[in-house]
Amino acid sequence: MTPSRHTSKSDLRHPLIAHDVRIDRWIMGLLILVTAIRSLAILISPLELGVDEAQYWAWSQTPDFGYFTKPPLIAWIIGLSHALFGHEIWAVRLPAPWLHLLTAIILWRTASWIAGPNAGRWAAVIWIALPIISVGSFVISTDTPLLLALSVALMMVIGVLHNRFDPLRGMFICGLAVGVGFLAKYAAIYFLAGILLWALWNRLSGTNNSISLRHLLLFGLGMIIAASPNIIWNLTNDFTTVRHLGDNANIAKQSFDLAKVGGFMLGQFGVAGPGIFMLMLGILRPPFSTSPKRLMICLSLPILGLMTIQAFISDANANWAVASYPALTIWLACWIAQTNRWRWGLLASGINAAIAIVIISASMAGSLGVFTPASDPLRRLRGWEALATDVNAALEQHDAKLIVADRRATAALMGWHFYDSDIDIAVYDRDGIPSNHYERNHAFGSAVTGTRAIIAVDGRTQAPDLPQVNWHANPSISEHEISKNRTRKLFIFAGTQTTLP
Structure with missing residues (x-):
């Protein structure tokens, strides 16, 4: 992403290194520009708070370690912004685009460790342009801090695999990051399941990697420590939030409807963008010979599969699979860089960039204009x-x-x-x-x-x-x-x- 701390001024004069530095600066400038524009949209938008945003704000006025329907991190973030900037709609939403910027930077670094600088750049560009990120940069939700936490956790695992971090320290910090994600949304538990599945897969295949049982135990310890405030809160409040989560899944009201499966999968084209999601589906094929690729599989496909089953049994919102997208983004970015399929990446990201422009324009104007569907989603604001x-x-x-x-x-x-x-x-x-x-x-x-x-x-x-x-x-x-x-x-x-x- 940028020259390392060991890069000297003389190294920067080398044509190839200087070229890479210029590209990195352009990419970083693009990320900051997009984030600044999104922040401007929040500042000038005539749209009011949504119901969930107003409820998260209400929680923030009585700080706690848990609430009736969600863990507390979103309330803490909004409470800090509200305290700093005052009682303004934009103060509630302003953290969102900047948290997504941090996520893009984390994914940039992670992908570059796997497949080089170009993979990192692609990861950042793909992420910042995803439609779900464009929407999530205007309306603050629990997904925003969750995705940042999971991206940090993924970076730590990849860093351990590529000798960037000490395995003991790296896996402990990875667990802390997942625990923080748990304080944002319980979907963070998918990361724990994915790590265990990946470790089992490596063991059964005889793959030699640097993650041992001791490291997994440290990962679990870090996760429990970070998540403990909400775990204790649930223990002392009759597992209120956990029970609500079960009610929200609505498994008891079974429909076994294939149409809902189709609706959920179509929703993923809206979450990731049509071109990007098609590419993500296109690369989900063997061989899965490397440990990082297996890791991406275990942190993405089980989530998509589980939510597809949930959609069939009862119902599933499109964003319920959003925890799979950090891994999918890195996987796709590495594939583009390693196969030199930059034209495909450029086309798919260009489509998402056009969608992002529409979303930003709608945020600023308070209307979707000619794109307004019959059931205008902005009416709730x-x-x-x-x-x-x-x-x-x-x-x-x-x-x-x-x-x-x-x-x-x-x-x-x-x-x-x-x-x-x-x-x-x-x-x-x-x-x-x-x-x-x-x-x-x-x-x-x-x-x-x-x-x-x-x-x-x-x-x-x-x-x-x-x-x-x-x-x-x-x-x-x-x-x-x-x-x-x-x-x-x-x-x-x-x-x-x-x-x-």
């Missing part, structure tokens, strides 16, 4: 501020300090808009079984004595059946266009809750 304005008018009119929402989305976004005020947010849990963060931690109840005014925001025309609440007649209506053919229409009810001492 519009209209919340207008709703908050309508709700605030009702709060002031009735001198209320409590908003009772009918769903997680409304609670999350109202929490964001009424930040640093004396307004409380609650959700009415109709069945008494918490299914999200707000039903578990902010459920509406009667823990007050006396009388208080409340405002309920509901999608139904009839006021919610809340205990000990008398509703006033004639709710107000908040209705705002959020896409060409859709509006968000919610009813705002005012009432009085009376609780006996």
Whole structure:
């Protein structure tokens, strides 16, 4: 990527070395430019926070080692950015493109150790242009820190195999990185399974490599140490997050639908880009004679296979296989460099670059323009501020300090808009079984004595059946266009809750 610390000034005068340095500087400049443009898009975008982003922000206001639906790392990152830059939408999202830049640099270094400088450059270019990275550089998600952590872990293993790191230290740090990834998203566990599968494969094939049982134990120790805060949190909270993860997989609702398998695989063309994913599929063939290639297989194909089975049995979102892409990116970059198929790489990355331009433009404009589908995905990022304005008018009119929402989305976004005020947010849990963060931690109840005014925001025309609440007649209506053919229409009810001492 850059000249080593042992490269002298006289070495830099050598034509080939100087040429490599210039190319590396151009690639690094390109990565920084793309990241800066993506950051600018975040700064000027009119799009509002999504539901998950608002919920992650809400978590960040009460730092902990775990939350109802996710581990804590995303909340820690957002909390730090929010503390540094203030209560701004862009402050929530700004870490995303820079974390992806770090991931690209890590993959650059890793691929260069396997197949030389060109492989490293290709890995960085392929990664920064992936459509899932373009989207993930605007909307912050748990996948972003997960991918960085897994890329660091992969770099450590490759570094050990290529004598860049001491095996004991390298595998311990690798475990720490996977543990940090576990704090981002439990999909980090795939890396552990992949490492064990790879070690078994090497042993059965008689391959001599530098990873022994002792090194694997150090890897496991590092992972447990880094992941221990969330492990302990789950132990003391009835395995709340783990149980929610099982509910999210939805294995009990079996469909055995081949169409969902097709939908999941088509989704991967959207995640990686059509050209890049076709190339990734094209190189998934024997021989698998080298240990690094086997490692890439074990860190990618089992994830894709498992999620394909999940899609067949029940359902699987396209991004659920995203943990396989650091390994696939390095594998493809090495193949392009070693076979001199740069034209294929250039064509596929060019397609992704065009997609990236569309995504950046849509982020800046707040609209997909002529590319807008009938079910405009950006509609979920519009209209919340207008709703908050309508709700605030009702709060002031009735001198209320409590908003009772009918769903997680409304609670999350109202929490964001009424930040640093004396307004409380609650959700009415109709069945008494918490299914999200707000039903578990902010459920509406009667823990007050006396009388208080409340405002309920509901999608139904009839006021919610809340205990000990008398509703006033004639709710107000908040209705705002959020896409060409859709509006968000919610009813705002005012009432009085009376609780006996």
